[in-house]
Every structure is written in C-alpha cells, then in structure tokens.
Amino acid sequence: MIGYDEAQAIVAGAARPLASEMVPLAAASGRFLAAAVVANVASPPADVSAMDGYATSGDDLPSFTLVGISYPGNGFAGRIGAGECVRIFTGAPVPEGAKRVIVQEIVRTDGSQIVLVSPPGSATHIRPRGSDFMAGEQLLPAGRQLDPRALVAAAGADLATAEIWSRPRIVILTTGDELVEAGTARATPGAIPESVSLGVSALAEQYGGHCVSRRRLRDEPQEIKEASERALAEADLVVMTGGASVGEKDYAKPVFQELGLELEFSKVAIKPGKPIWFGRARGKLVMGLPGNPTSAMITGRLFLAPLVRGLAGGDPAHASRWRHAPLVQDMPPCGDRETFVRGRWRGDGVEAVPNQDSSAQRALAEAEILIRRRPGAPAVAAGQLVEIIDL
C-alpha cells in the first residue's frame, strides 16, 4: 500500500488544466490565469500628484502666484514659471514646469497668492509616470489566481477580459441504500441523511471546480454502472463516495472496472480514509472517497482539493501546504499508519478535537485543521511543534 506522499504526488501529476477561455474580468473572480496579464497602459499614465495641494515651480519662496487648476483626467494645459503654482488634486497630472506639490494643510491663500505657513519638507508628493508599471510589463504570471487583489491589478492594466483556465466539470455520485435526501430521514426507519455529497461538492467548488450534478444511487450494480457511464460522458472528473471498502455491497470500484478503470492507486496507508482510490476510465479521472463522513471530507481535503486546484489551473501544491504550530496538549505516539488528527485552535496553539471517529459529523464541523502524524512518530509534548494544514 502506498503512503500519503506517494499518493499526493500521483494526484498532483494528474492535476493539469483542461481548456482555456476568455472571460470578462467581472466573471473571472477566483479563476486561474491561462495567460499572463500584460499591462495595456502605464500607471500612473503621467507624473501625478500624490496629495491635494499646490504644484509649484519648486523655488524656495515664501509664496506663489496661482495660475490655474489641475484635476484628475483634466490637467492644467499650460506651463508654470518661477514663483507660480497650480491648484492640484490627488491623481491629477503635474503641470509642465512644476517640481513639487505643497500640501494644502500648510498654506493660506491671500488673493491670488498662496502663502506657506510652515516649511514644506523634502517630499515632492509627485508619483512619476509608470512608477507602478509601464505598458507592456507583465503584472500577473500565468497560473496566478485572480483573487481580489489580482483583479485590481488586471483592471488597472486596462484589461476588459482575461484568458483563464476552464473549471473542471465534476459529477458526484453517492452510493448507499440507507441514504435519503437530507430533511427526509426521520420519516423512514433506518434511513440516514445523505450528507457527504454536499460537503464534497462545496469543497470541490472552493478549490475551483464546477459541480455539474450530485446523484444519490442505491447499492445496485446496474444503477451505479449506468450513472457512472453518464457521469464519465458529462464530467472531467467523477467523484464516487461510499462503497469503497470491502463490504458485500461495496460496488464502486468493481463497477468502474467494468468501464475500463485503470487504477493509479486503490488504497492509501492513512487514517482516516484508507479506502480512497484514484484512476482513469474512458479518458476521465475518477476518485473514490470512503463513505464515512469524516473520512470522505478528510480524503477530500487531502487529495480531491489539490486535484481540483490543479485541474482548474492552479498549483496543486498550494492546496497541500503543511506548516507548523505548537500543540497545547500532549499527544500519544502514532501507530504504523500515517494519521491525520482532526484539530482546532486554542489560543496560539492547536489541540485534537475529542471525537476522532471517522464517521463523525459534529466533530468534523468543530475541526479547523488537520494535524499530521507520521507513521511511528513518538509522543509529542505540549509546546512542541506539529505539522498542520487548514481544513
């Protein structure tokens, strides 16, 4: 059985973007650039004032004669000479001949004279043309996510559209005779609300995927096969939850095998989530997550998240960045299987949530992070650092 790192590398290797499209910036939030953003304009487009005040000839004089006004987008057309100044506002072009801007807080007006009431200091308060960027400069590299800050840079570069990677289409299939639509379980003895597909779908969307549909299936090989064939036709990635283990009705893998499944891995030596599997069928990717809700969401976070991020054009490694945090409690040694302890923050440190059962749903919601425990790792005392990742 392979371990987390090897499985992670296999998934990252398959996580390549699919197709690109041109979209208006307003529709591109959160998406990943397929082509670099290159500025169409310089910013600022001219030498501009950084403050509201008076652009002066720069001469060391106690007062200046006001000869005009410069607004952003509507500058002063003339040139200023020695002893002259122009009323100017933040972002307005600095007139020809002006050497500095004096802030309005340190002047008083006396007719057409602007009189300094205190020394202006050394700052010129002028932003040179192109001091942020010049036309033709690359502002954002391909692969960069159009997060809120990147959107500002792209729009500031005078782009109307961006070339971005298409979101991978994902179909989620859940299996289990006991599963019913959430909200209807109490009406039927033995029924269990189907919870996992909602979480998996939200997780996939969070990492850049587009969930085309979620389908709840009975543990009937024929029904699962038909739904799987349809899903493979519609999606770039099919995620199957449940039926991953060795139970009598665990049909997920056998059904995909009939559809030509080539497995990349069929189990990973981790806890929870050992039954996770991953492969390809009919040219599409297929990932099988265990049915237990905590196991499904933890394997989803560890493997589906980087896969979707990479298919969406991002860097899969960004979804798998472990960092360190101090424990606020002692932790026992880890067994043979790499363990991902569900944890949460307490002050500046982390602790395990009390219920580590792989079927848990309440504790899953309480968890904020995973604490990674390598196979055979010794006990860790409070105050020592552990590896963590955000859930």
Ligand SMILES: Nc1nc2c(c(=O)[nH]1)N[C@H]1C(S)=C(S)[C@@H](COP(=O)(O)OP(=O)(O)OC[C@H]3O[C@@H](n4cnc5c(N)ncnc54)[C@H](O)[C@@H]3O)O[C@H]1N2
């Ligand atoms: N003899 C063995 N038994 C089990 C093994 C094993 O290696 N040998 N592995 C265990 C592990 S680990 C896990 S995890 C589970 C996962 O099995 P499945 O993927 O086959 O999951 P199911 O049997 O379909 O369901 C398990 C459990 O989770 C509930 N469930 C399933 N899907 C959903 C859903 N969409 N929403 C809410 N709840 C769901 C289901 O009702 C079951 O209670 O197998 C162990 N067994």
Ligand code: MOO
């Ligand atoms: O994934 Mo199972 O323990 O890992 O519930």
